[in-house]
Amino acid sequence: MTLTADRPVRTAPPKKPRKGGRQGREALLLMLPALVPVLVFSVGPLLYGIFLAFTDARSGRNAVTSFVGLSNFGDLLSDGDFWASFRIGMIWAVSVTVLQFLASLGLALLLNQEMRFRGFARVLAMVPWAMPPVVIGLMWRLVYHPDAGILNSMLGTEIDWLNDFSIALPAVIVVGIWTGMPQTTVVLLAGLQGVPKELYEAVEVDGAGVWRRFWNITLPQLRPVIVAITSLDFVWNINQFGLVYVLTQGGPGGQTRLPMLFAYEEAFRYGFFGYAATLGVAIVIVVLAVLGVYLWRQMREAS
Amino acid sequence: MRKRVVLAAGLLVLAAGCGSESPAAAPDEPVKIKFQSLAWQKESIAANKQLVEEWNKANPKIQVEYIQGSWDNVNDQLVTSFEAGDPPDVIHDDSPALSGFANRGYLLDLTDKVPAELKSDIPQAAWDTVTFGDGKGGQGVYGVPFLQESQVIIGNKKLLDKAGVRVPTPDSPWTWDEFAEISKKLTKGDSYGVAWPMKSPVNKVLNLGLNFGGTFFQTDAAGKTTVKVGAEEREVLQRIHDQLHKDKSADPSALGMGSADPLPGFYAGKYAMLPVGVYLRQQVVEQAPDGFEWITLPPLKGATAEQGAVSQTLSVATDSKYPEQSLKFISFFLNGPNQVKLAKGDWLLPTSVKAAGDPAMTTEENGWNVATASVKNLVVAPFLKVNGFDEWKSKVATPALQQYFANKITLDETAKKLVDEGNKVLERYNK
Known part of the structure; x- marks a missing residue:
């Protein structure tokens, strides 16, 4: 008895972690099928990309890749074209995200009202979501076409929207807003439906008007949803590629060359893979920094 | 997107590894070569396809597959396929694009490989537009020029x-x-x-x-x-x-x-x-x-x-498994009579001396005589x-x-x- 009673006492402390280890191993084994694709297709290339950023990898059969340390990052900081592209990227991402949010909020509020054909209107608002970016790009290129475009014939103007130095970027931003509205609208609409009715009833008793109800109930209640969707939108927008590639290919004269387009050109047009990877890493850092500050401020205000 | 670019790069590496291992065709099996054309005008596509068909009928041992490319994205597409190690065997492009590709070793140096007949049919000025450094200090001819624009x-x-x-x-x-x-x-x-x-x-x-x-x-x-x-x-x-x-x-x-x-x-x-x-x-x-x-x-x-002078060119990829057969096809495709067909299809000027003398190229109709005469003004542009x-x-x-x-x-x-x-x-x- 003493033996049997003794044993667990002595062995218990080392046994516990061992048991946990076995459990962990089993869990790992079960997770493996899911982990392998993640490791092979996501983490692996990601690490490879980060590694490339520190090399002078470039295209060519006789190209020799060597480790260059931080010199790519140095080049990047002194590259005027990168900064121009970065500036365009920020203008694009911020204005698309903000305007998209405002437009979607309006649309979501409208679709949340009791009205006729509400279901139909909701489906209609989702349509852009069903279209791939390339198709959206082609469609809008037709809309903006200087001779055959519906926009010029409606306005009676003769503007070459996508080739004018000062109009191209705003024109592309409009398409960006249109493209991203469904996602934002759906999320905001879901958020609106989650706001407890009792709150509205309570303030209605106090005699609050529409504006006060929106400002004091709807907005604070929606806050977490708004923070989530705007930060997601920002990341999506700054990484936008397909849409602008189809619309303008970065033209005219680089006026719509978003950072990702710039990286693409560096890699697949000019063949500087290492430099392009550096650009990618730099954008990740920027996105993390912007999001970090934004989320930190939001959370601090919320608490 | 960055992930996607990186992923693409990763896949390219994978693909490059696999590409070289496929076995060569058995001796009596027909060889298959891929020909990527950038023809875009209707008549020109028709002329290209017709010539490929003619060749395939006359050469059952060397079958050419016609692939339609586009001038809009040819550079990016070729860079990726070169890096992947699986480019088309015969590549249609233009001389300004060749310099970079030649320098990076993607294209086969054709210096001593072009048959004498084809070589003498095209004037030296046109050959100059496709002669570039090989990136290792040497010079080479990296394409056969066939249509010129003035x-x-x-x-x-x-x-x-x-x-x-x-x-x-x-x-x-x-x-x-x-x-x-x-x-x-x-x-x-x-x-x-x-x-x-x-x-x-x-x-x-x-x-x-x-x-x-x-x-x-x-x-x-x-x-x-x-x-x-x-x-x-x-x-x-x-x-x-x-x-x-x-x-x-x-x-x-x-x-x-x-x-x-x-x-x-x-x-x-x-x-x-x-x-x-x-x-x-x-x-x-x-x-x-x-x-x-x-x-x-x-x-x-x-x-x-x-x-x-800017000339359109046909080149052979370094990675091509059938460079000889590819050149044979090019020599057929760009002989005098065929260049007339291609030039007419694209409304450009043939480099072939024989083709330039063809009545179809010197008629006054549609300004062909003036256009063909402008060939003598074409020189190699330094750029x-x-x-x-x-x-x-x-x-x-x-x-x-x-x-x-x-x-x-x-x-x-x-x-x-x-x-x-x-x-x-x-x-x-x-x-």
Whole structure:
């Protein structure tokens, strides 16, 4: 008895972690099928990309890749074209995200009202979501076409929207807003439906008007949803590629060359893979920094 | 997106690893080669496909698969397929693109491999447009040039006759001064003497620049290439700018247009003349309203009538498993009679001497005689040999020239941009 009673006492402390280890191993084994694709297709290339950023990898059969340390990052900081592209990227991402949010909020509020054909209107608002970016790009290129475009014939103007130095970027931003509205609208609409009715009833008793109800109930209640969707939108927008590639290919004269387009050109047009990877890493850092500050401020205000 | 780019790069590496392992075909099995063509005009696609079919019937042992590519994205597509180790065997492209590919070792050096018959049928000037450094200090021939483009002027015959201007001939072409005077004469009310479609201004300006000896690039004794914008280079820039903003004989609203965009205005008499590539004649023939009379005018003359030559080319990939068979196919595809078919299909000028003598290439109909005569003005443009030209063109030169022609910056500022920013770009390739 003493033996049997003794044993667990002595062995218990080392046994516990061992048991946990076995459990962990089993869990790992079960997770493996899911982990392998993640490791092979996501983490692996990601690490490879980060590694490339520190090399002078470039295209060519006789190209020799060597480790260059931080010199790519140095080049990047002194590259005027990168900064121009970065500036365009920020203008694009911020204005698309903000305007998209405002437009979607309006649309979501409208679709949340009791009205006729509400279901139909909701489906209609989702349509852009069903279209791939390339198709959206082609469609809008037709809309903006200087001779055959519906926009010029409606306005009676003769503007070459996508080739004018000062109009191209705003024109592309409009398409960006249109493209991203469904996602934002759906999320905001879901958020609106989650706001407890009792709150509205309570303030209605106090005699609050529409504006006060929106400002004091709807907005604070929606806050977490708004923070989530705007930060997601920002990341999506700054990484936008397909849409602008189809619309303008970065033209005219680089006026719509978003950072990702710039990286693409560096890699697949000019063949500087290492430099392009550096650009990618730099954008990740920027996105993390912007999001970090934004989320930190939001959370601090919320608490 | 970054993840996707990286992923693509990762996959490329994987693909490169697998690509080389597929076994070669057994001796009695037919060899399959891939031919990527960039033909886009209807007649030209038909001519290409017909020639491939002919070849496949006559050569059961070497079967050619026709792949349709597009000028719009050929560079990116080729870079990725070269890196993946699985490029088409026979590659259709143009000479400005070959320099970079040759330098990176993607293309096979054809120096001693081109059959004598084909070699002697194409003049040395055309071979010069495809001779580049191999990136290891040597020189090589990296393609077979077959169609060339020259810049001519298409004129509205009625308007020219009415103004009573001298009709130029290939032996006595207009000078730039004469051209400026005539453009002024033809400018009346709403209609302009000329329209310069300058959506892609760089190649046009650089090719015409040679009229006054403007080379735009210089290479020093150590082999380092830099941009040069001196008095010779400024001539054509200044002259076009004068037409737009001083003489007001060129329509400024045509600046944003691509080559074919001013055609509707040309048919309507809004512009009397269009300086364009010879291939544009095809669209005029096809689209012009009934009764519209037009003529092809020979290239302008500055100090000389020399123009930079751009040729379309067929190359063989270094990674091709069947380089011999590919060259055999190229020799068939580009023989004299076939070049006539291709040239007619694309409305460009054949490099083949035999083809240039064909009656179809010298008829007065649709200006073929004038177009074919302009071949003698074509010389190798220095920019063809510049490593990094593509990046200079899209990052520096295109925006700078567009701004200059739109009168947003002065000629001095333009020159400074082209040189300073340009040399920075070229620096990357000189490493």
